Ligand code: GDP
Ligand code: IMO
């Protein structure tokens with residue numbers, strides 16, 4: 572059986588958690604392929620809101636295996652907190668959650684290094700979530716990292732100590748003001764590791780290979796968004812992993828020839844949290860309304876998200892890079908009542924009109940050119956069927972489908988599982 576793939580097309584927080592939860596009934600396995608606790612994936616049902624960071628968003632379904640893939644970086648302390656917050660829901664976590672031996676561990680000193688590095692950058696800081704993501708992936712590619720599978724080896728603590736000592740001298744190098752008590756952090760870390768070690772570690776590429784042979788259905792869950800991709804995002808204001816479709820192959824050990832559907836998720840407008848260019852960003856009452864009505868605050872850090880109009884130049888780029896086969900449009904309900912909507916369809920770039928994303932999208936180089944559309948007045952949040960979608964929203968959807976050349980199969984009209992229209 573082939574593997575389907577779901578990923579974000581903007582700067583993250585598109586609503587991946589909600590849609591993975593909605594789709595999980597169709598899958599035997601949900602597999603996270605990259606990122607770590609910088610992600611915050613929100614799911615809502617039965618009046619309860621859940622936020623997941625490392626654990627895949629299929630965890631609330633009894634008969635689904637949730638796999639944390641080799642491409643993910645795991646902070647045992649945050650993993651433990653996630654497990655604790657799930658403990659009251661009667662989920663058989665020991666049966667339904669498995670972890671790749673090849674996933675890398677975020678150490679307490681990775682978090683400290685993240686903070687020291689960001690502090691040293693001053694105004695040029697990335698706006699990292701400070702979860703230690705960058706330093707952990709640096710140790711992975713630098714071939715110094717500690718992997719989940721190392722915990723099964725006798726001498727891993729020696730390796731840990733050498734790496735942690737090196738990190739401490741690197742923190743000194745930054746001359747940072749950050750204060751820390753490493754022994755306290757390590758106590759918490761080692762306690763959390765014991766909990767992590769009570770879960771099943773697997774050779775996940777083999778597990779997924781066998782599952783495919785047995786005809787099991789698999790959905791790969793992405794984190795962050797395509798514009799935060801280490802290669803194709805707005806570098807250096809990006810995360811440290813491949814968030815795009817190729818990341819699912821390396822992050823799970825699945826061949827490109829086995830990928831079937833690529834579900835691309837986007838908001839009906841755009842948000843970004845952290846630093847970096849954002850051509851369609853709004854600083855007026857439209858942006859303020861998007862933030863307020865859309866409750867645009869980071870699920871991991873609580874920071875307000877920057878808001879702006881939909882950017883089709885950037886979205887087309889993401890659709891192309893990922894080979895998206897189906898689109899899902901989220902949060903159309905947030906735009907209800909807007910007297911007008913704008914969609915950026917090209918950029919004025921160094922005096923010329925262009926329709927592709929150029930190397931540099933800093934404010935001084937790029938002016939967005941907009942197509943203006945009519946807004947919809949109707950409250951969408953109670954709608955459950957495509958026949959109820961108002962004409963103005965259908966016009967908006969048709970316009971996007973024509974521009975992007977991919978069908979929009981799901982329109983989400985609220986945070987709850989049930990507020991989902993299939994087209
Ligand atoms: P993720 O990181 O892609 O999983 O997205 P987040 O969970 O960080 O952010 C999406 C936010 O929007 C969450 O608070 C969701 O509950 C919420 N959400 C998802 N879909 C919709 C929608 O269609 N309408 C509204 N109003 N909220 C939504
Ligand atoms: P989900 O999966 C939105 C952003 C940070 C920062 C940059 C680098 O919930 O969509 P990092 O901590 O990786 O060093 O931060 O990336 N960022 C996200 N923004 N959603 C996310 O994840 C993000 N994960 C990281 O704000 O700008």
Ligand code: MG
Nearest residue numbers: 584611612870
């Ligand atoms: Mg999020």
